[in-house]
Structures are given as C-alpha cells and as structure tokens.
Amino acid sequence: MANFWEIKALSELTQSEWEQLCDGCAKCCLLKVEDEETGIIYGTNVVCQYLNIEKCQCENYSQRSVLVPECVTLNSDNLEQVYFMPSSCSYRLLAEGKPLPEWHPLITHRKESVHESGHSIRGKVISELEADDLQHHLTGEWE
Ligand code: SF4
Numbered sequence: 001m002a003n004f005w006e007i008k009a010l011s012e013l014t015q016s017e018w019e020q021l022c023d024g025c026a027k028c029c030l031l032k033v034e035d036e037e038t039g040i041i042y043g044t045n046v047v048c049q050y051l052n053i054e055k056c057q058c059e060n061y062s063q064r065s066v067l068v069p070e071c072v073t074l075n076s077d078n079l080e081q082v083y084f085m086p087s088s089c090s091y092r093l094l095a096e097g098k099p100l101p102e103w104h105p106l107i108t109h110r111k112e113s114v115h116e117s118g119h120s121i122r123g124k125v126i127s128e129l130e131a132d133d134l135q136h137h138l139t140g141e142w143e
C-alpha cells in the first residue's frame with residue numbers, strides 16, 4: 001500500500017497525517033537573525049525559551065502563537081510559510097516535491113531515529129534564556 005505522504009498533497013492530509021509528518025527535529029524553534037542591510041537570514045544555535053531541549057518538544061504548545069508571535073503555526077491554509085522552515089523540514093520537503101529522508105520516523109517507525117541520525121537540535125543548542133548576544137551564536141545562512 002502506498003504511503004499517505006507519497007500520494008496526497010499537503011492540503012489533503014488529515015490532522016493525524018499532518019502531525020505524523022513532523023519529524024520532531026525542533027529546528028523550527030531555533031532563533032534566527034536578519035541582517036537589516038542585506039535581508040539575509042542567519043540561523044543560530046539558540047532555541048526558543050519554551051522548548052524542552054532534551055525532549056525536543058514545546059512546553060507551551062497550545063499558547064505558542066500568543067507567547068511567541070513569530071512562532072509559525074504551519075497548517076494547510078498557510079503553506080506559503082513553509083519556506084520559513086529549515087530545508088530538512090518534512091513539510092518543506094514535500095512542498096518542494098522531495099521525498100522524506102531515510103531517518104524520518106515515518107520511514108524508520110522509530111521516533112528516536114531523528115535524534116540518533118543527528119538531524120535534531122538535541123545536544124547542539126542552548127536556550128535563549130542562557131544566551132547573550134545572538135550575534136555570537138550565528139551558524140550560517142538559514143537554508
Ligand atoms: S522543522 Fe518541520 S519537521 Fe522539524 S520539528 Fe519543525 S515542523 Fe517538525
């Protein structure tokens with residue numbers, strides 16, 4: 001039987017399918033910095049204060065858009081926002097007509113595979129509550 005993400009458009013997914021698509025990487029919770037002169041956006045190794053870094057889960061999920069206005073709540077009605085997501089984000093990959101990576105939990109049937117493969121933020125970031133100037137934490141141009 002074909003996999004739902006291979007035969008359905010993002011706009012056709014059920015809520016359950018939509019949620020299963022998230023790989024749990026938490027890269028979308030990384031803080032970004034925009035160069036005001038060039039408009040170029042840079043990533044950092046600093047994450048939102050509401051992220052549980054060990055679990056890679058938001059601790060205020062239901063309140064996230066109130067607490068953090070720039071937190072993008074992606075859904076089928078605002079798919080143009082998918083380009084604010086990292087290039088490895090499952091929603092962005094599918095929007096670009098690309099397959100899910102081999103480490104994706106839907107492929108491996110194991111949630112931990114995103115962490116074991118090194119594709120999550122676990123072990124690589126600090127909270128914004130601990131960070132000083134974000135300019136000291138730039139990791140390169142946001143892709
Ligand atoms: S970047 Fe995409 S796949 Fe990763 S946690 Fe965020 S929404 Fe999910």
Ligand code: SF4
Pocket residue numbers: 028029030048049050051052057058059060061064065067068071072
């Ligand atoms: S509010 Fe939650 S989902 Fe939004 S960026 Fe912060 S930790 Fe991530």
